[in-house]
Amino acid sequence: MKHGISEEDWQDYLDGVARPEVRERIDAHLPGCLSCWEFYEQMTASVADLRRAGEEALRVVTLSDPQLHRMLRNVFQELRQETSAEELQTEVQERLDVLQTVMAPYCGPQAAVRVMERAAQHSPALSLADVTTENWEPFLERLTKLAAALCGDTFARLIWERGQLASAR
Numbered sequence: 423m424k425h426g427i428s429e430e431d432w433q434d435y436l437d438g439v440a441r442p443e444v445r446e447r448i449d450a451h452l453p454g455c456l457s458c459w460e461f462y463e464q465m466t467a468s469v470a471d472l473r474r475a476g477e478e479a480l481r482v483v484t485l486s487d488p489q490l491h492r493m494l495r496n497v498f499q500e501l502r503q504e505t506s507a508e509e510l511q512t513e514v515q516e517r518l519d520v521l522q523t524v525m526a527p528y529c530g531p532q533a534a535v536r537v538m539e540r541a542a543q544h545s546p547a548l549s550l551a552d553v554t555t556e557n558w559e560p561f562l563e564r565l566t567k568l569a570a571a572l573c574g575d576t577f578a579r580l581i582w583e584r585g586q587l588a589s590a591r
C-alpha cells in the first residue's frame with residue numbers, strides 16, 4: 423500500500439475494472455505524484471512489452487487477456503507477501519515488481535522468483551532481500567545474463583530495459 427492505493431486497486435485500475443471511486447481517486451492522484459505516475463507508466467509499458475515480446479519471441483505461448491491479467495494478479499499476490507516480509511526500498515521493490523511481471527509469463531511466477539534469487543546470490547547483494555539501489559546494477563547484469571541463457575537475447579534485452587532504475591536514468 424502506497425499513497426493509499428493498494429496493489430488490488432492498481433491491478434483493477436490497470437485492468438480497467440476499478441470501482442468508480444477507486445478510479446476517480448487514482449485519476450486524481452496520478453497527475454500530481456511522480457512516483458505513482460512512473461509506476462503506472464511502467465506497468466502499462468510492461469503489459470505492452472509482454473504482448474509484443476510474447477508475439478515475437480515465444481509463439482508457443484499465446485496469452486489471452488484473461489490469462490495475462492491472471493498472471494499479473496498472481497505476481498502482485500506474491501509481491502505483497504514478499505514486501506511485508508522484506509521491506510525493500512520502494513524503488514527497488516517496484517523495479518523487481520516490473521521484472522517479475524515481465525518474466526512470469528515466460529517461466530511461471532515461481533521460476534521467475536527463483537531466477538531473480540539466483541541472480542541476487544551471484545551478485546554483490548547475495549540475496550534478493552538485500553538488493554538495493556547501490557548493488558542494483560550488478561544484480562541486473564547477472565539477471566540479464568540468466569535471462570539470455572534461458573530465453574534468448576530478445577527477452578534479455580527486455581529485462582535489461584525494464585530493469586533500469588528511475589534514479590539512475
Ligand SMILES: [Zn+2]
Nearest residue numbers: 425455457458
Ligand atoms: Zn503517489
